[in-house]
Amino acid sequence: MSHEWLIRFVEHRIGDPRLIRFVEHRIGDPRLIRLIRKWLKAGVMDGAEWTSSDIGSPQGAVISPTLANLYLHYTFDLWADWWRRHQARGNVVLVRYADDTVAGFEYESDARRFLADLRERLEKFALSLHPDKTRLIEFGRFAAERRARRGLGKPGTFNFLGFTHICGQTRAGYFLLQRKTRRDRMRGRLRAIKEELRRRRHEPIPEQGRWLGQVVRGYFAYHAVPTNTKSLCAFRHHVTDLWRRTLRRRSQKDGTTWDRAAQLAAAFLPTVRILHPWPQARFAVKHPRWKPGA
Numbered sequence: 001m002s003h004e005w006l007i008r009f010v011e012h013r014i015g016d017p018r019l020i021r022f023v024e025h026r027i028g029d030p031r032l033i034r035l036i037r038k039w040l041k042a043g044v045m046d047g048a049e050w051t052s053s054d055i056g057s058p059q060g061a062v063i064s065p066t067l068a069n070l071y072l073h074y075t076f077d078l079w080a081d082w083w084r085r086h087q088a089r090g091n092v093v094l095v096r097y098a099d100d101t102v103a104g105f106e107y108e109s110d111a112r113r114f115l116a117d118l119r120e121r122l123e124k125f126a127l128s129l130h131p132d133k134t135r136l137i138e139f140g141r142f143a144a145e146r147r148a149r150r151g152l153g154k155p156g157t158f159n160f161l162g163f164t165h166i167c168g169q170t171r172a173g174y175f176l177l178q179r180k181t182r183r184d185r186m187r188g189r190l191r192a193i194k195e196e197l198r199r200r201r202h203e204p205i206p207e208q209g210r211w212l213g214q215v216v217r218g219y220f221a222y223h224a225v226p227t228n229t230k231s232l233c234a235f236r237h238h239v240t241d242l243w244r245r246t247l248r249r250r251s252q253k254d255g256t257t258w259d260r261a262a263q264l265a266a267a268f269l270p271t272v273r274i275l276h277p278w279p280q281a282r283f284a285v286k287h288p289r290w291k292p293g294a
Contacts, residue, residue: 018125019067022074039063068099075125076101076118083117095160102160104140111136141175143167168227181223181231189219190238197246205247209268212243217270224275232272240265 084092090106105111137156155167162185168178244261248254
């Protein structure tokens with residue numbers, strides 16, 4: 001049975017001396033160690049008000065992601081790799097980005113034992129699992145078929161790195177992992193574009209178009225993955241509509257139509273196309289199977 005977990009960690013405690021010991025394990029310069037100690041005690045600035053931080057690294061500080069990754073490397077990564085090699089009965093796949101982790105297991109028993117052991121492990125290092133975002137679901141190549149035999153609905157989905165991952169099928173009926181942009185992330189991005197367009201309302205149309213083209217191009221650079229074409233088309237459509245509405249509000253006599261907005265979008269916005277290769281193409285380049293011993 002194939003399962004996956006979506007796991008999120010809370011920030012570590014500043015007072016935990018193990019963080020400094022972890023840093024000293026790789027860094028011998030005492031000046032850098034002293035600088036990190038100062039950074040941990042710097043507190044948080046909210047406007048003109050300073051607040052001391054008694055738990056966790058300073059929110060928004062540039063060093064926080066680095067310290068969190070370093071802390072989780074020793075508390076989670078090394079331990080999880082040991083658990084996979086010595087405790088698991090079947091295959092285990094672990095993917096971690098910052099404080100978000102997805103773990104896939106071949107057997108349900110392995111997944112449940114891992115969860116129990118992980119909670120115990122994290123408590124030793126002043127960490128905990130997010131109560132709402134830590135869950136165990138049946139997911140994978142045979143999840144839909146097995147759930148259908150038991151009279152259950154479709155397999156659950158999970159969010160990871162801005163995408164919703166779904167158990168899908170190809171036209172030939174084979175399993176396909178579908179990735180779609182999270183709806184809440186897309187709505188948030190569109191709200192930000194709407195506010196910025198309102199501020200740029202009276203700029204010349206070419207300037208607006210060049211700015212919008214950069215925004216859409218940057219959005220596509222991350223989200224243009226296979227199976228996400230519909231979401232990309234929806235995003236470009238909504239951006240075009242927001243631009244049309246903004247132009248119509250520049251004057252009571254402005255009559256920008258959809259045809260005119262479509263012409264502007266064709267001139268300034270990039271077309272929808274997949275920019276990232278399929279996972280098997282990337283894997284084949286890094287680990288070619290046709291080489292001896294691969």
